[in-house]
Amino acid sequence: MGAREAFERCFRELVMEKPYQKITVTEICRKAHLSRKTFYDNFQDKEEILQAIFEDDVVKPVRTMNTLLSVRQSRDLQGIYMQNVYVPIYEDKEFYQKLIRPMKGVDDTFVRVVTHSLEQLNLEIMGDSEISSGLEREYVAYYFASSQAMFMQKWIFDGMLFTPQELGTLYEKMTGFYWLDNSKDI
Template identity: 30%
Template sequence: MSTRVNPIAEQSKKWLCNAMLELLQEKPYNKITITEICDKAGLVRKTFYRHFTSKESVLVTVIDLMFEEFYEYIQDQEMGANEMPLAYFTFWEKHKKFLHILIQNQLYALLNDQYVHYLEEMAHIVGGKRAYLSELEKDYMRTMLAAGLWSLLKKWILRDCSETPEEMARMTLVFFDVE
């Protein structure tokens, strides 16, 4: 049985996410209220709570939507593990303003928390050469990869993307011994 997506509900969710992102450009996260998010989106609090449990859950949804965009891109391009780092840094360079906002508001850890789930979804691409690992080892490997990619990305963003995505991809392949 397929679940139908309510387009009005999806639009409301998108408006709330966009409102949060706009407010984050104007003021610190801890000064933003749910009422302000709703007002900016032109929606009532009841609608907010239909979709989200907190301000943080809005940001997690934004991160999830970004991952979906990235995942669709790599699926369309039929990328293997060696091409992934370039796609990764190219993608995040386009979203560096958002990452700066997360870092400034001490919310960057939200990205790492989601990474392990994303890597699990991409196991057929990322962990293909390590099929011999046990499930426990694969879980630890995803945790290590997530933390490593998260840290590299943060350092690169804090350096204002001084290195090109190509340079970052090359280093990543060396660091993770993928080449």
Template identity: 30%
Template sequence: MTTSVNPIAIRSKKWICDAFLELLQEKPYNNITITEICDKADLVRKTFYRHFNSKESVLVAVIDSMFEDFYNYIQTQNFGPDQMPLAYFTYWEKHKNFLSILIENQQFSLLNDQFVIYLEAMAHIVGSKRAYQSELEKEYMRTMLAGGLWSILKKWMTRDCSESPEEMARMTLNFFDIKK
């Protein structure tokens, strides 16, 4: 059985995400209401709640969409583990306005929560030089890696991306002891 994708639902979700991102550029996260998002998207609240249960879930949807873009990009380029840091920092440099909004609104931690999931999905690309004792050990390793990448990204953002993506990739490869 195949499930069909409802183009109206996809469009509504996109409008809600776009409206919320526009509002985030105008005012703080905590001051934005669901009603304002719906008004900006020109949709009713019922449509919002059909797709999302909170403002946070909208941000997660935006982050997920960004991950899909990143994932598709690295898939088409056939990047290996040693090329991932450069792809990572190059990608996020292009989206630093979004990251700044997350930081300013104390929502940057959502990115870390999603990174763990994304690293699991990219396990075949990221790879590992070592064998793990168990699935639990793998899970902890992904959590550590996600937290490290998230922290490095946040520090880089607070420094206004002063270092180039190439310099950040070089440092990251050294930190994680990945030799080129």
């Protein structure tokens, strides 16, 4: 196991023990038996560890799915596509609930991390399609990323009362209008 993986594993363990806000880089290093220098060679701060975990859990599998589908196919399969965003979080329910519950209303780290990751992913998915162009594309990508981040946060905070399938269907109902109105451009 490399240093990055050790830091991520130890961060996950610490989240299970205490609120995110109370976890320090020193504790992460101590638990990983690695130096602060090694930490800073791999991450800027603990938020970047959370970013890496979210990327591994959610973004990488979706990115892999994107390599197999066109933008139109992604749109046609949006419900299934959205489920794939929620499944890894649902499968690691305890970690995400321990992370989110103390944050909600106090710390926007999770929303910031998820918004950033999903905005980049959305820009990749939209690519050079004519959904929108230039600055408008950036705003569309941000809109869907930030709404998704808030939606995810509420779902996790509330105890994941919907299955990933139900949540994917609900999100599609709420946002499908945009893609339907713009599907001619895809």
